[in-house]
Structures are given as C-alpha cells and as structure tokens.
Amino acid sequence: MVPPLYFIILGAVVFLIAMLGFLTRRSLIQALMCLELMTAAVALTFLAIGRTMPDGGLQGMAIATFIIVIGAAEVGMGLAIVMLYFRRHGDASTDDIDLLGG
C-alpha cells in the first residue's frame, strides 16, 4: 500500500502547479481549470490524511465528497460568469479585465 505521505506530497505538488498556473495563465477558462485543480489537490490531501485516521478514511472521504460537490457548483457558476463575460466583451483574457481598478 502506498504510504499516505506520498499522496500528501503529490497533493502539495499539484496545488503548487495549479497555483502557478492560476497566477500566470491569461485565459479565464484556464484560470478556472487551475482553480479546480487546486480544489482537487486539497481533496486529495484530505483523503490522504484521512487514511491515517483510525476510522479508515471515512472522515477524509466525507470531506472530499463535500469538496467535490462544492467544486462542481463552483464550476457551474464560474463557467456561467466566463460565458456571460465572453458574450459581452468578445474575449476572456484576464489581462483586460480591470473594471474594478481604482
């Protein structure tokens, strides 16, 4: 059986990759994908830590399930926003989105 530590390291690496992607990617869709990857990495970490618990990982699974559900809802919202933004502006690059700028 693969020790949980490996999964935790994998989760951290995936999280870092996603974070860097989120910071550097120009397209809103790609940013959204990176966000999803981050939630997935967190879910993986929960699952890995859950395995070390005495209940055999049920708690970790429960939390991961919640994360997946919230992630799904988030994708729904995020995609809707991206689509509406795209319809209005004809492109979805994070560089040009600065309407909130002071």
Next chain:
Amino acid sequence: MIIAALVPGLPAAAAILLVIFGRRLSEKCAWISVAALAGSLAAAVYMLVAAFRGGGEEPFVHATFEWMRIGGVNIDFGLYVDGLSAAVLVMVAAVACMVFVYAIGYMHGDERFPVFFAVFSLFTACMFGVVTSSNLLQLMVFWEVMGVCSFLLIGYYYERPDARKAAFKAFITTRIGDMGFLLAVAAMLGKFGTLDIPTLMKHIEEVAPEMQAFLWLMCALLFIGAVAKSAQFPAYIWLPDAMAGPTPVSGLLHSATMVAAGVFLVLRTFPMFEAAHFLPMIAGAGIFTAVYGASLALTETDIKRTLAYSTMSQLGYMMAALGCGGYVAAVFHLITHGFFKSLLFLSAGSVIHGAHTQDIREMQGVGKTMPITAACFLVGSLALAGIPPLAGFFSKDAVLASMLGYAGKAPVQGSIILIVGLMTAVLTAFYMFRVYFGVFTGPGKKYHESPKMMLVPMIVLASITAVAGAINLPGVTLSLAGLLEPGVLEQAVPWLMALSAGAAGAGLYIAWESTHLRAALHGTGPLPRNLQVLYGGIFLRPVFRVSRFLREMHMDQIITGIVVSPVVWLCELAAKLNPDVLYTAVFVNGVGRIAGALAVVDVRVVDGAVNGIGRAGLGIARAVGFVDARGVDGAVNGVADGTIAFGGVLKRLQTGVTANYALFMIVLGVAAFYVAWWLVR
C-alpha cells in the same frame, strides 16, 4: 491477464500520446492509433484462442484489485474475460482497426485531425473497457466515458448547428437512460453489497425466488439504460440525428460498438434477466423496435439516416432474440451485424465522399464510376438482407430459430414475434435494395472513386462479412455456440432457413420492382409489364403509406416533447414564481395599505405634538450651530483630507487585474498560515 489488460490499455495509451504529441505529428499521428488497435486485435485474438482452449467453461481471466473501500463496502476494479467478452472483443477490435485506417483517408485535410483520432482512440478504449469490466460500477464508468466521447464525436463539426443539436440530443437521451442504470447499480450495491458481475449473478440466481419484485425492478432499470444506449423504441430519437457526425464515427459507434453496448449489458447480466422473468418484456420491446425501425427506413431519403434506422431495427432484432432466450443468436447477430453495418456505413461514406451529397434521390448510377464502393455496398446489403451464404443469413436465421424456440414455449406471443420477425426480414431486404438499386445502378454522372486508404478497409470488411457466417455453423463444436454454451449443440431448422432466405429474396424482388416502377413514373425507364404495375399497386402502396404515416407522426418530436417539455415548463413556472412579483404582491402592497392607515393617525395626532417640539428645538439648534461651524467642522475636514490622501496611496493596490489579486491572496494566505503556525507552536 496482462494480455487482457493490453486490449483497453493500448488505445488508451494511444489517446494520451495523441493528446501530447498530436499537434506536432499532424496526420502521421493516426498511425499510433492504428498500431495500438492492431495490438489490441492481436491480444483479443489470443484471448479468443485461449477461450476455445478452455472449452468456454470458466472465465480464463478474472483478476480484480481493490479500487475503493468505503466503510464496509469494497468496490473492485478488474478484468473479466469469458467467451462472450473474447468474441465481442475480436469483433470490435477488427472493426475498429478497419474504421481507423478508413478514417485516415476520410479525415485527410481536416484541421483538427489529431483531436479526432485522440477522442476516437479514447472511445475505442472505453468500449474495450465495457466489454472486459468485471464490475458493474466499472462498466458504468467506461459506459459514461463512451457517452462523452460519442458527444464529442457526433458534435465534431461543431460549427454546424445541426451537429451541435444532435450531440446534445444523443448525450441527454442516453443520460436519461443512464439514470436507470445508475439507480439499478446503487440499489444492487445496497442490497447485495457487491457489484462483481459473476458473484452478483451467482448470488441473484440463488435468491431469485424470494425477491422477484425487486429483481424485476432492477432489470427494468438496467433495461432502460440499455434501451437508451442501443436506441430502442422510445429512446431511438438520438440515433438518426447522430448521423451529423463524420462517417467513420457512424461506422464505428453506430454499428459495432456504442449501440451494441446496450445489448452487451443485457448479455452480461443475462442470468439476472432470466431469473427475474423479465425476458418477455425485452422480446416485445425488441421486436417492436425491429419492425418500427425497418418501416421508418423505407421512406428515408438520406443514405446515412436509412442506415441508422436499419441499425435500430437490427438492434431490436438482437434484443428480441435475447428476449426469446436466444443468447447465442444475439451474440452471433451482434458480431455479424457489427461487421456488415460498419461496412455499409463506410461504403456510404465513400459514396458521400464522391458524390458530395447524402440524398439518395440525387445519386444515380454511382456504381459505374465507383465499382469497388458499389461492390462493397452490395456485399453489405446482401448480408444485411440475409441472402445466403453471407454472414447476415446465418445470424438472422439463428435469431429466427430462437424465436421459433420461444414459440414452442409460448405459442401465441412466440408466433407473433416470429411472424413480425419474418416481416421485418422482408422489409430489411426491401429498404436496403431500394437504396442499392436507386444509388448504384442505372445511368449516372461521373464520380471519383475514393482513395485506396478508404477502399482497402472496405474490401477487408467485405471479405470478413462474406465468411463470418462460418463462426457459428450449426452442429459444429468449434463455433460461437460451442464457446458460449458448451455442450448444447444447436440443430439447424432447414425449413426456417428456407423461409428466411425466401423472405430476403421477396424483399429484394419488391425493391427491384419498385425501382423500375419509380423509374417508369419518372420517365427514365421502360414501363414495366401490367402484372408488375399491379404488384406495385397492391403491395407497395400500402407499405409505403404506412412508412410515410409513421414518419409524418413525428414520433421523435413527440418523445422529445414528453421528455424535454416538462423541464421547460418547470423553468417557466419558476420564472413566473419570480420572487419579485411575489414580494411586490405580499409585502409592498400590504405595507402600503398599513401605511395609509397610519398616515391618517399621523397627520391628526402626531403632527401637532411634533410641531410644538420642533419649534423649541429650532431655538436650541441655532445656538449649537454656531459652535459647530467654528470648532467641529475644522476637525472633521482635517480627518477627511487625511483619508483622501491615504486612499490615494491605497488606490494603487486596486489595479483590477485578476492576477494581482490572486497574488495578494496567496501571499496573504501564506503569511496567515505562518502566523497561525507560529501561534499554535
């Protein structure tokens, strides 16, 4: 076991490679898929040989490993290959190999060529996965990924609105069926605690007498999934529209693989359907779909849609055979149908490639200038019609024999099914040769024969189609029946064979007559003899009228209406129950009325008192105002100016650029983490 894993593994690996390197290799990348599939085919053949060696008794590959463990429930992931899987695997691998080679020629010059092959490879991997799954949940995972791939492939020309619509229709319709499948899987996991197919089947056979109702419900739910995937009667609506995808897609998905997956699901869980006494339902639904699809195909003018209706009809045939207990017959027909329908689709694609239209009324005399395509289409049509000695004749005869066997058990239903089955055989020959005579024979324009890359796979499939009937010769041990049901030797029924060949011949003859009749009516051919006109009047007109009536009923739109319109209606209702309107009615108006009443009290009583106090207050305020203007204002203005100046500095942070915010968030998050770490320690 490793060899069994290679079958789905190789195309999956090819799909991943194509995603990574596809763009760089451009059109050469297709050979990765073809090589992977050739490997799969070799592995599948190896397993078929091993299955024959083992006498088909025990599954020779049944390896599982733990996939997940939730509380006390284990779900395994594994491979399960028995005679059924091996036979279907070889057919799927062979057809897929040919279709992939064909697609290299057909998709030549397409700008998203690597994407197409990546999705196509993934699809094939999932079909292999469905066939080799040892676990119902695992089967369902592959089944769903296959659905996604079919969505992507049908909607491959997504710039065309009809392709987009067709992709959505196919996906949503099959998803509705998948609901049934999912419910059945969940309920069985809850009830029996395992989803391992052989274990589950054995367990169900033991407990069947006590839980008939539950099992019947499970079968019904599973069957809903199979119906949607295999385009059976109420859910067939997606199949004709799915022809909007590229022709190789139809040649693989809508002949040998995806639509066959529904039948395969029933085959895989056959002991359960048997134990629950669910088979008569399947027989009825199947035979109805068979005759319904055949009659719709009669008046269709689009060559690919005709083939789609034909697929639906033939799948109905397989279901009917299953319902009649003809397990071997269904597998046999599934395999031969995979070959010849794929051949027909590829030939139709070749015609479309040359003629640049899909309308059979606009194609004439294609056979003169595209002789190889015409020959391949002829072989496919003869096989589909069930003319001996092609593959379709033997498998159709096996299906009819199983219906005959059912008629022995239940005379009334059985004979109805057998008669309808024979009628369908006539109709099948009729609509196929209506297309063949109309498109390929007679005088016509000059067309270009397709490139070799497309012709070679067609020729290979045609030769397989010609001889595939030999895999299940009655009375031979080394045959499909020997593989699937060892020990039971089927005997041929000569009079039924003659009858089925006769039915096919009758259909062919009617098609011939009707083509001449039409040619005469259009003034392009000699007027047939009076006797033939009489034939046409008596036999053809009612048949065509029924077919046209069915078409004008627009059953698919009605079904779409029943499925889709409630959702739309609910959305509209929700829109009408808009909180805005509700709030206005309840709160705004109600409050307004109360306010009116209070206003009367207010003016009479309160105003008097208030005015008195007001006058007193005015006096005091004047005194305070003097202090305020001098002392307090100065202080307040000072603070405001300071704030504005500070805000000017902070404003720089609010760039509005998302990446900057993200960076702040992450930096602050890390900082907060360190603070927390430091505090806790």
